[in-house]
Amino acid sequence: MMGAVSAAVLVTMVMAVFRAIKGPTVYDRILAVNAFGTLTVVLISVYGFLSGRPEFLDLALVYALINFIGTIAVSKYVEFSHMGRPSGGDELGDI
Amino acid sequence: MLHAVSLGLVLFGLWLMLSGYFVGLLLGLGVASVAVIVWVAHRMDVIDHEGHPIHLTVRAFLYWPWLIREIVMANIHVARVILSREMPINPSVFKTRSTQKTELGQVVYANSITLTPGTVSIEVDKDIITVHALTRETADDLRSGEMDRRVTSMEAHPDSHDPLVQTTKGPVQ
């Protein structure tokens, strides 16, 4: 049954990768990669149960946080072309 | 001060739950790192009723069950839309007004909007939230203002009726 769940997660990952490759705009790709990150968190947790080693959950926790930071950083970079000071004059910097 | 102590307790509880070891050395390391983090957060001046909203705790636990139910309903709705053969979507962008008094309440409201599938908050400008809705049902659901009302009743305005926040710097706006 755990195998079936991980198969479902893998199928969804393939769909996300399809969108990341095909996606017409860069935002589609970021969205797909973000969804892929969530799926990775789920897959790591399920794999921990599949192999009977719940220590994998720590990796899943860290990956959830890294995924969030990564999406924010890439969105910000694509929007402003840099990570530093705000470019628009007002509060555009704190996204 | 209350917020700093509470933040320290929460962080130490997190340490205990994540490590699972109750040995003297590791507990000592945990206390040390919690102390460093609370000190850094104090220096950054982020420990206030906005960065660490303990005054919302009780009401947040009253709000979450309703939010979870709403999320499940919206999930089922959007899943049916996606799985149906002709995909009856009517995407729309509209502006809605949030009635929350504090920025924290607005953040909670905007995040709740995004968390329910079918509606995404695109932009927050003062008290106007621009929302993208996938179908007409989700848009009408949001326009009915139920979520707005519940978030408003959840966030307590700091200077009105909350005994805990009297110790902090006062109202946000």
Add this chain to the structure above:
Amino acid sequence: MAVVLDIVSWGLLALGSFMLMTGGLGLIRLPDVFSRMHAAGIIDTLGASAIMAGLMFQAGLSIVTVKLGLIIIFIMFTGPTATHALARAAGQGGAAPQLDKPEKKNKKRQEEGKASSKT
């Protein structure tokens, strides 16, 4: 008792897998980036949470349950923030959403140039 827990757990896992695949299908089928965000929202909320809850019932009451709950909380708190950041970046980057009702069109967003940064 254990049988009931097992049934609930498998039910939640099946629901989560189904929701994940539905979200993935929506990611492919829906027409533009803003609509696809709703599909990603399905993956982020009910898909991931139902699978985590199912795993919780498998694990029983231990430190593993707490960690799974923390993962759910992290995903629930960070997911909408990331989606909002992306939606805002897309809105300001000139990705105009396909709209159904023309009178509801956000004029400003339409006029903001087509300088969409494609890769």
